[in-house]
Amino acid sequence: MGYDSNKKCLKCYQYNDYLYYCEDCGGTFCTGCIVSEKTDCTYCNECAHISIGNKCEICGKINHLTAEKTLKRCPMCSSIKIKDSKRKIDGLTEEFSSNVNLLSSGLDTIKAFASKYSEIVTQAKHMRRERFGLYPNIEGNLLRIQDLFYEIIQRASEILDKVSQHIYQDARTLIFNQNISVSKLRGIDKTLKIIKTHALSYSNILTDYLSDPLNELEDIEVKVKELKLYSELFDNVIEKFEPEIYELKIAAFPNIKMAFPSDNRKKVGTLFITNKKIYFLLKSKLISKKVKSVPISMIKDVETKSNIFTGNQLFINMSEKNLIKIKCPDDIITKLKFIFGILFNENENYIITDPYMMENYRAGLNFSHLKDKLDKRIKDLKEIPFSPSTQQLRERPIEPRRQVESEEVMNLKIELKAAKDTLRELIKAFNDRSITPEVYFSRREKTTQKIYMIEQQLKEAQYTSLDFGFTDLLRYYSDKHPDRHPTR
Structure with a gap:
């Protein structure tokens, strides 16, 4: 009786019943040939896992506790993905289920996007209730992102069908039993990697589809945060003054040096802007004067001047002799020129006309149909009846995919x-x-x-x-569930 060729170490060419399997190169090695070395690692307090480097491989948190771990490396490719061949064979079914479950990682991306959208819509509604009129394009962009999201969901449903076809065609060739030889293990491991690639590709496709809408959503988030900062400044002085009910709040800037025509020097305070007036509230508590205000209709133009001593300044011209001087950082000067230019022209593209228009917007995005379909696909793929055949995987003919x-x-x-x-x-x-x-x-x-x-x-x-290769999958669904019709 000869030796089993599948129990041969590829390093020393000796036969051994106890072998290790390398998941990267597919080689089998005995205990004596496996390279063992101690490596500096870190310990995670959250999940009690030892990881290479300072980042936990499970929870992703940064670790600060140092540790030492003995790692096994492949003598051929130096990979650390070394497993006991028997444990590898016993865990094939679990590994297959884990790879199929990766299809749901694409749904996590969609959930995160929908959650972010819902949060931004809620904040934007609050800002409009506070009667802020800046950035009216927020509403239109949110509505366009919502329409684009549902187009992506429809496309994701179609791609899920095609990915399920490929996974089904690969999975139906697998053999899971306790008598798997190492030669079969290599073929099965390769198939499992292909299935994992299909599942991860689906998640990556959804991430790519949502990248542009996500960038637009982040731009809207920046604008909403800016309005929220203005709102806090208005709320802090609500006991001292409040804009009239017919005024829309535009912006607010703290620590502005401002001088009215009657002032001898600039004073520090907060500048408030509405679509009808500008307000200036002094910062000093010793001065008990009321807030100063100027109607926008009295302002003729705004210009910037600079000199060596004072730097850039903004001049608001009401007449030849009536000038309001503003000293502030250059970025705020640019912002003020932009806002005043909008107010002078009464440009409706930048000032909202109906602050309560957004009340009709829905904060939630519905993707339950895709979630139910994804759960059903994962469940059905896990229930594929694997062949109990004991033939070698390379000797088993694999039926080519048939094009419907x-x-x-x-x-x-x-x-x-x-x-x-x-x-x-x-x-x-x-x-x-x-x-x-x-x-x-x-x-x-x-x-x-x-x-x-x-x-x-x-x-x-x-x-x-x-319809590429979908007939077999439909036939399996019909045989598995004869009382209901499979849906795409």
Whole structure:
């Protein structure tokens, strides 16, 4: 009786019943050939896990407690993904389920996006209730992001069908039992990695789809936070003054040096701007004067001047001699010029006309249909009946994926075959001298062009078809659940 070739160490070429399996290179090695080395690691207080580096591999938190761990490395590729071959075989079913569960990681991205959207809509509604009129494009952008989100959900549902097809085709070739040899283990491990790649690709696709809407949502979030900062400044002085009910709040800037025509020097305070007036509240508590205000209608223009001693200043011109001087950082000067330019022109593109319009906006995004469909796909894929065959995986014939052709593809193939037959008969007739050269070349040119056009249409129809390899999956669903119809 000879040795089992599957129990051979690829390093020392000795036969051994106790082998380690490398998940990266697929090699099997005995205990004596496995490289063991001590490595500096860190210990996580949260999940009690020892990780390489200062970041926990499970929870992602930064660790500060140092530790030492003995790691096993592959003698061929230096990988640390070394496992006991028997434990690897025993955990194949669990590994398959874990890889299929990765499909749900795409749903986590959608949940995070929907949660962020809901939070921003709620904050924006609060700002509009406070009668802030700046950034009216917030409403339109949120509505557009909502429409784009539902388009992405529909596309994600279609892609889920195609990814499920590929996972099903790969999973139906797996063999899970206790008599798996190392040669079978290599093939199964490769298939499991392919399934994992399919599942992660689905999550990455959803992340890419949501990247642009997420960037737009973050821009809106910055604007809402800016309005929230202005709102806090207004709320802090509500006992000293409050804009009239017909005024819309625009902005507020603290620590502004400002001088009115009657002032001898600039004084520090907070500048409040509405769509009708500007207000200036002194910061000093010793001065008991009321807040100063100037109607926007009295302002003619705003200009910036600078000199070596005072730097940049903003001048608000009400007449030739009536000037309001403002000294503040350059970024605030730029912001003030922008705001005053809007107020002078009464530009409705930048000032909202109905602050309560956003009350009708829904804060929640509904993706329950995709969630239910994803849960069903994961559940059905986990229930695939694996073959108990004891044949070698490489000896088991793998059925090629069959393409389920739509009616359009079938008709185009029939037309293409007929056109090629016509061209073949035309060449035969010319060789038999049954037709003249003029007729032959004319008909050949037309037939060749027709063949080319049909081939292009066929390629496009095959590319856009969503029915690739889905028949087997539908048949499995029908056999597994005969009392209900599978849905895509």
